[in-house]
Amino acid sequence: MANIVWHTKLRIHLDLTLDDLGHEEHEGLWDMVYGMDRMYAARAVPVAERDLQCGGVCQEAGVVAPMHLRMRNERREAVHERREDEDRHTVTISDEHKAYQERILRAAEAGGFCGDNEVRTRVGRSWIQTDTLIEGADGLRVGWEVQLSTAGTDGPRSVRARAAKAQKNGITPAWHTDRNDYAHRHDTHWTRSNNLPAHVIAKIGDLRVISGFRKLDFWHCDLHADHPCPHGVRRCGKYHATPVPKDVLFDDLVRNTAAGTIVPVQFRTLNKTHRFWATRADHNRYNDLLNNDHQLPAVTEDVRTPSRASHNHPTCRPDLTTTASVTATPTTLQTPTDRPSGLLVVQPTAPVLETTASQALGESALADQARSANAGPESLETLIELQRAANAARNALQRLSDHEERERQQYVLLEAAQSAQAAITRYATSQGLNRFDVQQTVRGAAHDT
Ligand SMILES: [Zn+2]
Ligand SMILES: [Zn+2]
Numbered sequence: 001m002a003n004i005v006w007h008t009k010l011r012i013h014l015d016l017t018l019d020d021l022g023h024e025e026h027e028g029l030w031d032m033v034y035g036m037d038r039m040y041a042a043r044a045v046p047v048a049e050r051d052l053q054c055g056g057v058c059q060e061a062g063v064v065a066p067m068h069l070r071m072r073n074e075r076r077e078a079v080h081e082r083r084e085d086e087d088r089h090t091v092t093i094s095d096e097h098k099a100y101q102e103r104i105l106r107a108a109e110a111g112g113f114c115g116d117n118e119v120r121t122r123v124g125r126s127w128i129q130t131d132t133l134i135e136g137a138d139g140l141r142v143g144w145e146v147q148l149s150t151a152g153t154d155g156p157r158s159v160r161a162r163a164a165k166a167q168k169n170g171i172t173p174a175w176h177t178d179r180n181d182y183a184h185r186h187d188t189h190w191t192r193s194n195n196l197p198a199h200v201i202a203k204i205g206d207l208r209v210i211s212g213f214r215k216l217d218f219w220h221c222d223l224h225a226d227h228p229c230p231h232g233v234r235r236c237g238k239y240h241a242t243p244v245p246k247d248v249l250f251d252d253l254v255r256n257t258a259a260g261t262i263v264p265v266q267f268r269t270l271n272k273t274h275r276f277w278a279t280r281a282d283h284n285r286y287n288d289l290l291n292n293d294h295q296l297p298a299v300t301e302d303v304r305t306p307s308r309a310s311h312n313h314p315t316c317r318p319d320l321t322t323t324a325s326v327t328a329t330p331t332t333l334q335t336p337t338d339r340p341s342g343l344l345v346v347q348p349t350a351p352v353l354e355t356t357a358s359q360a361l362g363e364s365a366l367a368d369q370a371r372s373a374n375a376g377p378e379s380l381e382t383l384i385e386l387q388r389a390a391n392a393a394r395n396a397l398q399r400l401s402d403h404e405e406r407e408r409q410q411y412v413l414l415e416a417a418q419s420a421q422a423a424i425t426r427y428a429t430s431q432g433l434n435r436f437d438v439q440q441t442v443r444g445a446a447h448d449t
Contacts, residue, residue: 002089005067005078006055007033013055013126016076022125030076037069047081054080057089060129062158095198100146100176101132103201104254108134109417111255112397112410114390116436123169128162130171136258143171144254148178149195163188172264174257176209176250183211189264189275193250207250213262214243216282218289218296230269238293241286243267243276253277378423380442386420387446393417 005014014033015022021029033052040050048066058065058080065085067078080086101117108115115134120127130143143166163173176191177183183192191212201207221229221236229236248262256262256279263283267274278286281299288297378386393413400406424442428435 002054002056002058002067002078002080004054004056004059005069006053006059007051008053009051016078034069034071034076041068052078054078054085055126058085060158060162061088063088094148096148096178096196096201097131097146099198099201100148101144103207103250104132104134104144105421106204107251107254108258109421110251110410110414111258112394112413112417113137113255113258114417114421116439119436121169121171123165128166128169128171130166133171134254134258137260139170140258140260141171142174142254142257145173145175146177147175147182159185160187172257186273186275189277191253191277209248209250209253211245212276213246213248213253214265214276214278215246216265216278216286217242217244218285220296239289239296240293241267241289243274243278248277378427380427380445383420383423383427383438383442384445386416386423387442390416390420391446 003016005016006012007014012023014029020026021033023029037050037052047068050066050068052067052069053059054063054065054067063085065088066081068081070077070079105115105117113134113136115132117132119130119133121130121133128143131146132144134142134144136142145162159175163175166173173188174191175182175188176193178193178195180192183190189212191209193207193209196207217227218239218241219225219227221238221240223235225235227240227242230240230242253262257277261280262277263280265276265278265283265286267276267286285297285299390413393409393416397406397409397413400409420442424439425435427433428438431438
């Protein structure tokens, strides 16, 4: 079964979870479509010729999957004709995939950005499904898609089309993989990390992006140049740009793409378009170069290299439930200035939390922690309060320019954001509600007042 059906003649998606199938302008649409399908069935018209196809998972995978409709226990259902199409819907998300999704959310939140997993964004009569959607600075939205070795050997189809659709609708696509062959496709700006087991991905230690991020070298095409002239064998006397592979930490990539300081670049050579990520400063200089290659493009921005040298080993991951309950009592924590400074420089997110939590929590705080772990679900008002606190922390962060103050405030924000997120999760679980819906409601309410 599936919830979304594509009607090939009417050329619309039908959302079976909605009374009006998502088309209030067409009254009685279900009765019409269902009646027609019944009639076809009575006339023994093959399912494949009945105008209905899976408009969800199968369509996204580039597969034409015929469907028919039925009523079961007063519920509308669409059924795949073929078993193999049905199976496509039940592919479980691997632990590695989940670990990446969690890591993206955590990294973003530590940078002052929020996001959610498995987000469906409506665009006109269809939608965009995103593994993890991060709400970045100034309305920037980054849509992470994780494609791992565990996903099968064929690889994702119609990546170019999906990425283009996202881009067109204001979502910057960010596809990440652990496979060499995907990383070398030029259909989108792939980034790649090593093939790692879930428990390592979930850890808070360094996770490197080994391809997909590049630095642009700008150089003068004369006899002293290291690179060959891209236009021919002679030295042309103009300026050129050459992309050079560069390491970046995955968490930094998540945060900087959300901040808009790392952006996707389309780099054109004579016969190919290369797609990769680069700093916004490099991107701007590249555009300047395309406009005028007779002078070296000026450096217009203070470029903070997003990748910092780090030799720390992956460390233990703080237990998530403990983290949630600890952060539910942020006032009992000492200020971040008390923690060992070395930790902050390398990984400002969870190691700090872990160390601070274990060192700074006194006995009464631990009691609070135990109490809050056992406490019942919060009320909606509590959630809104927590969200307001997170909003306030985020606003405060945006006003700061001093590096140290920002890092300190990022910590405060991390605490507040995690409290709010954890409370929303507990609330949604306890009430049997969709987590994303709860989050939207809470955010809306916290924003309005
Ligand atoms: Zn399907
Ligand atoms: Zn040249």
